[in-house]
Amino acid sequence: QQQVKQSPQSLIVQKGGISIINCAYENTAFDYFPWYQQFPGKGPALLIAIRPDVSEKKEGRFTISFNKSAKQFSLHIMDSQPGDSATYFCAASITGTYKYIFGTGTRLKVLA
Amino acid sequence: DTAVSQTPKYLVTQMGNDKSIKCEQNLGHDTMYWYKQDSKKFLKIMFSYNNKELIINETVPNRFSPKSPDKAHLNLHINSLELGDSAVYFCASSLLRDTGELFFGEGSRLTVL
Numbered sequence: 001q002q003q004v005k006q007s008p009q010s011l012i013v014q015k016g017g018i019s020i021i022n023c024a025y026e027n028t029a030f031d032y033f034p035w036y037q038q039f040p041g042k043g044p045a046l047l048i049a050i051r052p053d054v055s056e057k058k059e060g061r062f063t064i065s066f067n068k069s070a071k072q073f074s075l076h077i078m079d080s081q082p083g084d085s086a087t088y089f090c091a092a093s094i095t096g097t098y099k100y101i102f103g104t105g106t107r108l109k110v111l112a
Numbered sequence: 113d114t115a116v117s118q119t120p121k122y123l124v125t126q127m128g129n130d131k132s133i134k135c136e137q138n139l140g141h142d143t144m145y146w147y148k149q150d151s152k153k154f155l156k157i158m159f160s161y162n163n164k165e166l167i168i169n170e171t172v173p174n175r176f177s178p179k180s181p182d183k184a185h186l187n188l189h190i191n192s193l194e195l196g197d198s199a200v201y202f203c204a205s206s207l208l209r210d211t212g213e214l215f216f217g218e219g220s221r222l223t224v225l
Contacts, residue, residue: 032212043116043202043216044155087153093212098143098167100206100214102155 002027004092006103013110019077021106023090026071030092035064035075036102038087047088048075080110115139118203118217125193126225132189133220135203143167144186145214146178147202155202161186162208193224
């Protein structure tokens, strides 16, 4: 119940293409779903996040799609750029608690 | 000003030694964490402190002992280091009553030979 399943493990996309990473969760108490981006040698940093009261959130080229009934959410990177090459982690948490569960990560490589 | 800073960035040591990693945050957050990231990039929580009190201890061996002298600092001491302890250790902080966004440090890469 505490797991967040993330796929794919790795992804190679051509410059300008769309990158899609998927996550699924079990615990319906989760109410905050962030995506973190990690570059080599750096700590993860918040990229974009969503709450279950909306089905989509867009910030620039990054969009989260959220399907509450299916308990799934995904990250879409439009017009992917080589600078987007990084490891992406989805996560789920319960506001006001310390319960923060990370997915297993997706290594994205965008080819120039 | 670095929000979450940890030192040292790199540690290379022999099996059986003891080492410490220090972490400081200047964000005014009330909760701090230690995460371990292994070679496959899995991020696993080890400890969490809220206002200097331990609130998470995720079945980490007793050789790992966190210490929080105040809300802004969380240190990690590791005794009798083993090969399997080699990893990148990340300190993070958050404000519990807020969204809970985690702010990570840059990590401390520990290599045990």
